Amino acid sequence: MTPSPVSDKRQHVVETAYVLFKRAGFHATGIDRIIAEADVAKMTMYRHFPSKDELIVEVLDYRAMRFDRQLDRLAQEGIPPEQKIGRIFDWHARWFRSADFHGCLFAHALAEFGDPGHPVFKAVVRQKNGLKRRMRSILEEVMPRGRAESVAATLLMLIEGATLLAQMGQADAAIRDARKAAMGIVAASRRPQ
Amino acid sequence: MTPSPVSDKRQHVVETAYVLFKRAGFHATGIDRIIAEADVAKMTMYRHFPSKDELIVEVLDYRAMRFDRQLDRLAQEGIPPEQKIGRIFDWHARWFRSADFHGCLFAHALAEFGDPGHPVFKAVVRQKNGLKRRMRSILEEVMPRGRAESVAATLLMLIEGATLLAQMGQADAAIRDARKAAMGIVAASRRPQ
DNA sequence: TAACTATGAGACAGACCTGTCTCATCACTC
DNA sequence: GAGTGATGAGACAGGTCTGTCTCATAGTTA
Numbered sequence: 001m002t003p004s005p006v007s008d009k010r011q012h013v014v015e016t017a018y019v020l021f022k023r024a025g026f027h028a029t030g031i032d033r034i035i036a037e038a039d040v041a042k043m044t045m046y047r048h049f050p051s052k053d054e055l056i057v058e059v060l061d062y063r064a065m066r067f068d069r070q071l072d073r074l075a076q077e078g079i080p081p082e083q084k085i086g087r088i089f090d091w092h093a094r095w096f097r098s099a100d101f102h103g104c105l106f107a108h109a110l111a112e113f114g115d116p117g118h119p120v121f122k123a124v125v126r127q128k129n130g131l132k133r134r135m136r137s138i139l140e141e142v143m144p145r146g147r148a149e150s151v152a153a154t155l156l157m158l159i160e161g162a163t164l165l166a167q168m169g170q171a172d173a174a175i176r177d178a179r180k181a182a183m184g185i186v187a188a189s190r191r192p193q
Numbered sequence: 194m195t196p197s198p199v200s201d202k203r204q205h206v207v208e209t210a211y212v213l214f215k216r217a218g219f220h221a222t223g224i225d226r227i228i229a230e231a232d233v234a235k236m237t238m239y240r241h242f243p244s245k246d247e248l249i250v251e252v253l254d255y256r257a258m259r260f261d262r263q264l265d266r267l268a269q270e271g272i273p274p275e276q277k278i279g280r281i282f283d284w285h286a287r288w289f290r291s292a293d294f295h296g297c298l299f300a301h302a303l304a305e306f307g308d309p310g311h312p313v314f315k316a317v318v319r320q321k322n323g324l325k326r327r328m329r330s331i332l333e334e335v336m337p338r339g340r341a342e343s344v345a346a347t348l349l350m351l352i353e354g355a356t357l358l359a360q361m362g363q364a365d366a367a368i369r370d371a372r373k374a375a376m377g378i379v380a381a382s383r384r385p386q
Numbered sequence: 387t388a389a390c391t392a393t394g395a396g397a398c399a400g401a402c403c404t405g406t407c408t409c410a411t412c413a414c415t416c
Numbered sequence: 417g418a419g420t421g422a423t424g425a426g427a428c429a430g431g432t433c434t435g436t437c438t439c440a441t442a443g444t445t446a
Contacts, residue, residue, distance in 0.1 A: 009393080025305050027220035030433060041394045046435065102307050110360060111304035112218050114295050125361050153366060154374045157354025164353045165346065167303060168318050173346060181347045184381065185374055202423080223403060234424045239405065 010048045013038050018059045022102050026056055026112045026120075056109070057119050063105060064127040071134060082186055084138045085155065089179040092159060096171035103167035107160065132156045142190045151189050155182050203241045206231050211252045215295050219249055219305045219313075246312060249302070253316040256298060257323065264327060275379055277331045278348065282372040285352060289364035296360035300353065325349045335383045344382050348375050 016038035020029045031052055035042050049055040074087045095101060106124045113120035132152050139148035158178040165174035209231035213222045224245060228235050242248040267280045288294060299317045306313035325345050332341035351371040358367035 023307070025220065025307065027218065028305070031435080032432080042396085042435085043437085044393055047392085050435095052434070103303065107300070107357060108304035110296065110357070111301035112221065114216070114218070114360070116362065128358075128361060150366075150370050150373075153358065153363070154351070154370045157351050157358060157367065157371055157374075158347070159354070160357045161350025161353035164300060164303070165321075165350060167307070168321060169309065170346070173343075174350065177343050177347045178350055180343075181350075181374070181378055185377070188377065224405080225402080235405085235426085236407085237423055240422080243405095245404070 009040060009044055013040055013045055013048065013055070014059055014062050017055055018063060018105075019100075021056070021059060021108075022100070022105055025108060053119060056113075057123050060106065060109060060120065060123040060127065064123070064130065067127070068130065068134075071131075081138045081141050082183065082190075085135065085182060085186055086179070088135065089159070089175065089182060092162065093171075093175040093179075096163075096166040096175055101166070101171075104160070104163045107163065128156065128160075131159075139186065139189075144191075147189055151185055154185055158182055202233060202237055206233055206238055206241065206248070207252055207255050210248055211256060211298075212293075214249070214252060214301075215293070215298055218301060249306075250312050250316050253299065253302060253313065253320065257316070257320040260320070261323065261327075264324075274331045274334050275376065275383075278328065278375060278379055279372070281328065282352070282368065282375060285355065286364075286368040286372075289356075289359040289368055294359065294364075297353070297356045300356065321349065321353075324352075332379065332382075337384075340382055344378055347378055351375050 013034065017029075017034050020034055020037060031042065031045065034055075035045050038045075045055070049058065071088060071091065074091060075084060106127050109120050110124045113124075115121060135155050136148045136152035139151050143151065158181055162174040162178040165171070206227065210222075210227050213227055213230060224235065224238065227248075228238050231238075238248070242251065264281060264284065267284060268277060299320050302313050303317045306317075308314060328348050329341045329345035332344050336344065351374055355367040355371040358364070
């Protein structure tokens with residue numbers, strides 16, 4: 001069997017690193033631990049990723065891509081914006097309840113890499129702005145652009161806050177309250193039909 | 194001069210560690226760096242704090258106390274709850290604009306110490322619940338207890354989300370949108386006078 | 387068969403980590 | 417002057433960190 005042109009070892013390292021970073025954090029997870037868990041030689045890892053930082057960026061970008069694809073699948077044409085936004089909150093409710101939930105990897109990355117010039121920081125900003133943009137374009141169906149931007153930012157804050165509360169063990173109340181607040185805000189800003 | 198009964202070296206270490214943790218994170222800040230910056234012998238530190246983890250908890254508790262005292266000073270009897278809540282958001286607006294703002298140290302601690310049994314994790318939960326309780330007791334003046342709990346949680350989520358967006362360089366828009374949403378939610382839940 | 391590529395295995399360097407230990411010093415008290 | 421308690425200075429242990437290096441091996445391709 002010819003291995004796939006872009007090696008599957010590479011992807012395996014990314015996915016293993018993701019699990020470990022999620023559980024223990026970035027600085028606390030050593031390269032040795034990653035290669036042991038992935039059952040891969042150290043040089044194999046360093047041939048694919050020139051440094052740990054670049055591996056971290058790769059892991060974040062990979063997760064951002066998976067996240068986007070999942071939300072893409074939820075998006076269904078022809079349903080009202082309220083329902084589209086509601087599905088995004090429902091997705092988070094399911095995430096909070098999942099077995100291996102440990103909070104938001106991107107928020108955690110921001111905590112450990114606070115320098116705005118750092119590639120990891122930039123990867124986080126990309127992901128968060130992506131989610132905001134997604135919600136904004138949904139909202140633009142029923143409100144002017146500037147208003148949609150504001151409401152999208154508010155919804156993003158509710159989601160981020162809910163994720164933090166969920167990590168502190170208040171998942172159910174958090175997503176319920178956040179969802180309710182979000183629906184109220186969207187309704188209040190909606191252009192009357 | 195007799196040194197104060199509870200040594201001032203101890204407090205000096207706490208404050209130095211706070212600045213370093215805030216800038217670089219917890220794992221990335223070594224003991225050697227802390228004692229160098231505080232200009233203190235290593236044994237002096239370890240005589241006061243049995244381990245780095247306990248120093249971290251001390252730093253967090255110290256910051257939580259300072260935070261509480263600052264919000265206490267803002268609380269003025271006789272003004273309506275809306276205004277009391279508004280002042281909390283204003284406090285955050287000023288914080289976001291301050292020179293050395295690097296996001297929320299407690300949220301960062303949660304990112305690096307995700308084990309719910311860890312003393313650092315518990316210190317974070319204490320602080321966040323404290324802020325929620327503060328807002329809840331303000332809201333109970335004008336709405337029933339259960340409603341106040343829900344609204345307080347929502348305001349907390351807005352604040353946490355705004356802090357995260359502020360760290361990503363969107364401080365002004367974030368606090369403006371969060372404040373506006375908060376005021377709307379409180380108004381909608383207010384028991385009519 | 388020969389060449390090429392990806393990988394495995396692990397030694398190694400050099401730095402950094404937390405935490406312990408000893409010994410000297412200094413200020414204050416009795 | 418003797419004793420006491422807090423501190424300074426730094427060596428030290430034992431471990432872990434990232435990243436580099438060499439050499440062997442296996443599988444595919446020409």
